[in-house]
Amino acid sequence: xxxxxxxxxxxxxxxxxxxxxxxxxxxxxxxxxxxxxxxxxxxxxxxxxxxxxxxxxxxxxxxxxxxxxxxxxxxxxxxxxxxxxxxxxxxxxxxxxxxxxxxxxxxxxxxxxxxxxxxxxxxxxxxxxxxxxxxxxxxxxxxxxxxxxxxxxxxxxxxxxxxxxxxxxxxxxxxxxxxxxxxxxxxxxxxxxxxxxxxxxxxxxxxxxxxxxxxxxxxxxxxxxxxxxxxxxxxxxxxxxxxxxxxxxxxxxxxxxxxxxxxxxxxxxxxxxxxxxxxxxxxxxxxxxxxxxxxxxxxxxxxxxxxxxxxxxxxxxxxxxxxxxxxxxxxxxxxxxxxxxxxxxxxxxxxxxxxxxxxxxxxxxxxxxxxxxxxxxxxxxxxxxxxxxxxxxxxxxxxxxxxxxxxxxxxxxxxxxxxxxxxxxxxxxxxxxxxxxxxxxxxxxxxxxxxxxxxxxxxxxxxxxxxxxxxxxxxxxxxxxxxxxxxxxxxxxxxxxxxxxxxxxxxxxxxxxxxxxxxxxxxxxxxxxxxxxxxxxxxxxxxxxxxxxxxxxxxxxxxxxxxxxxxxxxxxxxxxxxxxxxxxxxxxxxxxxxxxxxxxxxxxxxxxxxxxxxxxxxxxxxxxxxxxxxxxxxxxxxxxxxxxxxxxxxxxxxxxxxxxxxxxxxxxxxxxxxxxxxxxxxxxxxxxxxxxxxxxxxxxxxxxxxxxxxxxxxxxxxxxxxxxxxxxxxxxxxxxxxxxxxxxxxxxxxxxxxxxxxxxxxxxxxxxxxxxxxxxxxxxxxxxxxxxx
Numbered sequence: 116x117x118x119x120x121x122x123x124x125x126x127x128x129x130x131x132x133x134x135x136x137x138x139x140x141x142x143x144x145x146x147x148x149x150x151x152x153x154x155x156x157x158x159x160x161x162x163x164x165x166x167x168x169x170x171x172x173x174x175x176x177x178x179x180x181x182x183x184x185x186x187x188x189x190x191x192x193x194x195x196x197x198x199x200x201x202x203x204x205x206x207x208x209x210x211x212x213x214x215x216x217x218x219x220x221x222x223x224x225x226x227x228x229x230x231x232x233x234x235x236x237x238x239x240x241x242x243x244x245x246x247x248x249x250x251x252x253x254x255x256x257x258x259x260x261x262x263x264x265x266x267x268x269x270x271x272x273x274x275x276x277x278x279x280x281x282x283x284x285x286x287x288x289x290x291x292x293x294x295x296x297x298x299x300x301x302x303x304x305x306x307x308x309x310x311x312x313x314x315x316x317x318x319x320x321x322x323x324x325x326x327x328x329x330x331x332x333x334x335x336x337x338x339x340x341x342x343x344x345x346x347x348x349x350x351x352x353x354x355x356x357x358x359x360x361x362x363x364x365x366x367x368x369x370x371x372x373x374x375x376x377x378x379x380x381x382x383x384x385x386x387x388x389x390x391x392x393x394x395x396x397x398x399x400x401x402x403x404x405x406x407x408x409x410x411x412x413x414x415x416x417x418x419x420x421x422x423x424x425x426x427x428x429x430x431x432x433x434x435x436x437x438x439x440x441x442x443x444x445x446x447x448x449x450x451x452x453x454x455x456x457x458x459x460x461x462x463x464x465x466x467x468x469x470x471x472x473x474x475x476x477x478x479x480x481x482x483x484x485x486x487x488x489x490x491x492x493x494x495x496x497x498x499x500x501x502x503x504x505x506x507x508x509x510x511x512x513x514x515x516x517x518x519x520x521x522x523x524x525x526x527x528x529x530x531x532x533x534x535x536x537x538x539x540x541x542x543x544x545x546x547x548x549x550x551x552x553x554x555x556x557x558x559x560x561x562x563x564x565x566x567x568x569x570x571x572x573x574x575x576x577x578x579x580x581x582x583x584x585x586x587x588x589x590x591x592x593x594x595x596x597x598x599x600x601x602x603x604x605x606x607x608x609x610x611x612x613x614x615x616x617x618x619x620x621x622x623x624x625x626x627x628x629x630x631x632x633x634x635x636x637x638x639x640x641x642x643x644x645x646x647x648x649x650x651x652x653x654x655x656x657x658x659x660x661x662x663x664x665x666x667x668x669x670x671x672x673x674x675x676x677x678x679x680x681x682x683x684x685x686x687x688x689x690x691x692x693x694x695x696x697x698x699x700x701x702x703x704x705x706x707x708x709x710x711x712x713x714x715x716x717x718x719x720x721x722x723x724x725x726x727x728x729x730x731x732x733x734x735x736x737x738x739x740x741x742x743x744x745x746x747x748x749x750x751x752x753x754x755x756x757x758x759x760x761x762x763x764x765x766x767x768x769x770x771x772x773x774x775x776x777x778x779x780x781x782x783x784x785x786x787x788x789x790x791x792x793x794x795x796x797x798x799x800x801x802x803x804x805x806x807x808x809x810x811x812x813x814x815x816x817x818x819x820x821x822x823x824x825x826x827x828x829x830x831x832x833x834x835x836x837x838x839x840x841x842x843x844x845x846x847x848x849x850x851x852x853x854x855x856x857x858x859x860x861x862x863x864x865x866x867x868x869x870x871x872x873x874x875x876x877x878x879x880x881x882x883x884x885x886x887x888x889x890x891x892x893x894x895x896x897x898x899x900x901x902x903x904x
Contacts, residue, residue: 137492141294145494154383155300157393162304163296164378165397167254167465168371169311170458172404174261175368176200176412177427178522181340181419182361187354189342193413199362200409204402206565207369211398213537213562214376215391216555220543222387226377226469227532227539228476234539234546237480237600243535244477245592247373249585250528251466251473254370255507257525259284260516262460264423265452281516282508284460289504292467295493296381303464306457311400313454316447318407321414321435330416331434339418360576366569367522368405370529371462372398373536377469411435423518428455463507471499481603482596523581528589530570537563625748627712628653633699633719633739634660634685636667637674640719640756645683647754648717656683661690661698695735696742703749714749722757804894806872813849815884820876823852823886827869842880845871852877853885862891870894 130138138144155163179199183192221229227247232240263281267273273280291299321328333339375394382389408428411417417430425433432451436444471487475496478487491497514520540559544552574582630653634641641658648656658675662668668687675685690698699716706714720736736753744751810821825847841861843854854873856862865871875889 140290141492142298144492145295154386155296155381156383157389157396159297159300159304160375160378160382160389161393161396162307163300163381163468164374164393164465165371165400166303166307166458167258167374167462168369168397168401169307169404170258170462171368171370172314172401172408173310173428173455173459174426175203175365175405176409177419178364178367179361179409180412180417180427182357182364184340184342184418186357186360189416189418192342193416195358195361196409196413197406199358199365200406202362203365203368204406206366206569207372207398207402209558209562209565210369210372210533210537211394212558213540214372214394216544216559217376217536217540218379218387218390218394220540220549221376222379222390226473226476227373227536228473230539230543231532231535232480234542235535237482239535241477241482241593241596242589243532244473244482245589245596246528246531246535247377247473248470248528249589249592250370250526250532251470252503252506252510253521253525253528255285255288255463255466255470255503256281256510256514256516257518257521258459258462258466259288259507260511260514260518260521261462262456263516264518265426265456265459278511278516281511285463285504285507285511288461288463288467289500292464292495292500293491293493293497295495296468298493299464299467303461306454306461310454310458311404313447313451314404314407317432317435317451318403318411320447321407321411321431324435325414328411328414328434331418331430333418338422339420341421342418356576359572363526363569363573363576366526366530366573368401370526371465373529373532374465374469376536377473380472381468426455466503466507467500470503471496474499474502477596481600481607483599485603520581523577524585526573527570527577527582527585530566530573531589533566534563534570537566625711625713627655628715629655629657629706629712630715630717631702631706632656632658632717634658634671635719637671637678640721640754643756644717644719644754649683651715653715658683658685659688659699659702660685661688661695663690663693663695696738699739700742700746703743703746707746707748712748716743716749716751718751718753720753720755722755809872811849812845812847812852815850815852815877817877817879817884820874821886822872822874823847824872825851825870827865827867827871830865830867843871845873853880853883854889854891855880855885855887857888864893865891 176196179196180192183195183199187195217230221233223229227243228240231243259281260277262284263273263277266280267277288303291302294302372394375390375397379386379390382393408431411431411434412427415431415434417427417434419427429448429452432448436447474483474487477483478485486498487496487502489496489498510521537559541556541563544556544559549555574586578586628651630648630651632641632644632648634644645658660668660671672685672687686702688698688702703714703716706712716739718736718739740751740753743749805824806822808822809824812823812825815821815823823845825845827843828846828851829844831842839858839860841856841859843856843865844851845854854871870893872892872894873886873889874891875886877884878887879885880887
């Protein structure tokens with residue numbers, strides 16, 4: 116009995132250039148089992164999910180002042196900015212409490228989409244999903260545009276290049292996220308904490324110097340926002356509308372609150388508790404920074420500039436640090452400017468953390484393309500990252516990376532999702548009546564009401580400025596989602612119809628099998644197809660040629676007669692109109708007409724290594740496949756023959772696999788042969804503790820009692836009607852062996868990829884070495900082995 120062959124030596128499959136490039140840019144691929152190790156600790160998760168929320172503290176106060184000063188005058192504006200900030204922080208507080216309830220109730224991922232679907236159904240859930248997806252696209256665009264604008268305001272040389280700089284920022288963040296969750300978290304954590312540290316220093320110095328702070332004297336008074344006439348009736352009539360308008364402008368401060376609830380699975384276990392803690396920390400940081408900056412802006416009377424620069428936060432920092440009076444203050448001011456620019460750009464990272472995950476949820480429900488459910492090279496939803504980057508880039512190009520053109524569309528989507536999510540949680544409490552459900556109902560009910568009020572205020576006050584685009588666009592975008600879902604459901608129904616009967620083989624099995632090999636000329640491609648056809652052992656095997664050119668047909672028939680193929684006739688079919696697809700369908704139909712024949716059509720197809728080679732040859736095989744495969748009981752197989760492929764691009768298969776004997780090499784062959792590069796093992800046993808008496812699988816001998824260790828490469832599942840027996844293929848770096856468990860259809864905790872230590876006697880099963888009913892231990896990451904027998 117031969118020893119098992121090592122899997123590493125069976126095939127050497129060359130990697131395409133795109134894969135090698137991906138490895139170089141992103142790093143080696145992560146195995147699926149490493150997904151658990153890609154989870155984030157709380158400090159890193161705060162940087163990943165809170166950057167959008169925390170960055171809003173840099174501009175929310177300025178947005179409030181931009182509305183109040185022209186409408187009611189500077190004095191009233193500075194007296195109202197802190198009360199409005201406190202009102203917005205009350206909304207923030209209820210949202211934090213509400214989303215703590217959401218995270219606990221939906222620990223697998225408690226975003227607005229999941230909550231709304233669970234409580235209100237699929238229709239409202241798509242509205243919530245599309246609202247959030249559009250908001251994430253806007254967040255990425257606004258953040259990178261704001262970062263580019265901040266850079267241009269600090270260095271005039273960059274002002275003509277704001278758009279390309281914004282797109283470069285977008286690509287940098289996208290590439291960082293393509294490298295993996297942990298990699299992006301580590302890369303972006305430092306700038307986030309750098310901004311937080313700068314804000315702490317600013318507020319601390321501001322509190323210490325509060326009594327000595329003086330109103331700013333604006334040297335370029337003609338460039339600041341024009342102050343309106345002071346209105347003592349600010350809280351009445353049109354003044355009340357302005358107040359609501361300013362409140363809505365500050366509403367950007369609470370965007371990003373939902374990000375953590377969407378990303379609960381990314382946290383380390385216990386994920387929901389860690390997510391709750393991080394949510395509270397995020398809300399507390401934002402509240403302190405937002406309120407502190409509003410108070411300091413009111414104290415020094417920082418007025419926004421019409422062109423946007425210098426910003427309010429920059430003016431406050433200059434006044435607090437007395438940046439004009441010494442180098443220390445100037446350095447601290449520059450540090451805050453750098454931190455502000457970085458956090459504005461990195462706010463886009465929140466979108467990259469949540470957009471792909473949310474899109475995968477909707478794609479899993481068949482409302483978005485299923486490609487969005489696939490994890491890529493580094494265990495992230497790469498297609499979602501690419502889609503977000505493309506959408507945000509288009510938006511930047513469309514608006515010229517102008518922040519003022521993007522802001523009015525901002526926050527409508529997120530407050531729509533806030534409202535639906537909190538209303539869904541209120542219904543969840545009423546339906547399930549879990550412990551303390553009344554308290555949860557009050558919190559989520561108030562959260563839903565406040566979110567709805569802010570949504571209405573924002574929609575009304577920002578409607579003409581651009582909010583109407585999102586109000587109109589979101590419902591329109593929901594329509595194609597339902598059309599796509601309908602198409603997927605039609606496909607699912609078609610594939611599932613008669614599923615049980617067919618799986619049980621109760622459908623009538625046709626009596627005859629006919630194989631047709633379509634041949635244009637007798638060449639290597641046709642010979643390869645004929646060789647394959649013979650292995651199918653059909654009841655009837657026929658080569659078919661369509662007479663499109665009498666000269667070529669005559670040459671083929673002459674060659675066929677002289678070669679003398681045994682039991683393989685050539686049918687020459689008349690095709691006067693040269694419509695080969697119709698002629699082929701007619702041939703197949705003649706075999707199917709009796710209703711008792713299964714037809715297999717083999718199509719030889721030449722494969723070319725270069726693109727321009729493919730361009731100069733027709734794709735007749737593809738056309739025939741499309742037509743013939745639609746006919747019932749007609750199966751089409753393309754048999755490829757590679758032309759012009761480099762030797763390095765052809766998979767190398769070991770002689771033992773091909774059935775050739777292993778011949779010793781002569782001295783000349785050894786001299787000509789290039790030394791092979793060492794290969795990394797394909798079997799990663801990780802931190803598995805290998806027993807001292809473990810035998811390499813390649814050294815396994817018949818009738819020997821051995822201890823083996825390796826990974827489950829494959830599982831063979833027997834049909835229910837078959838004999839109960841579970842077959843596993845166990846591999847290590849030297850080879851593979853079959854493990855057979857008679858009377859078992861499954862083993863608890865064992866699946867493809869599991870690491871096992873097995874002990875038993877090596878026997879034989881189906882002509883191969885196998886270990887029958889061995890004792891086994893399952894290796895787990897906690898270094899504990901679970902014994903079984």
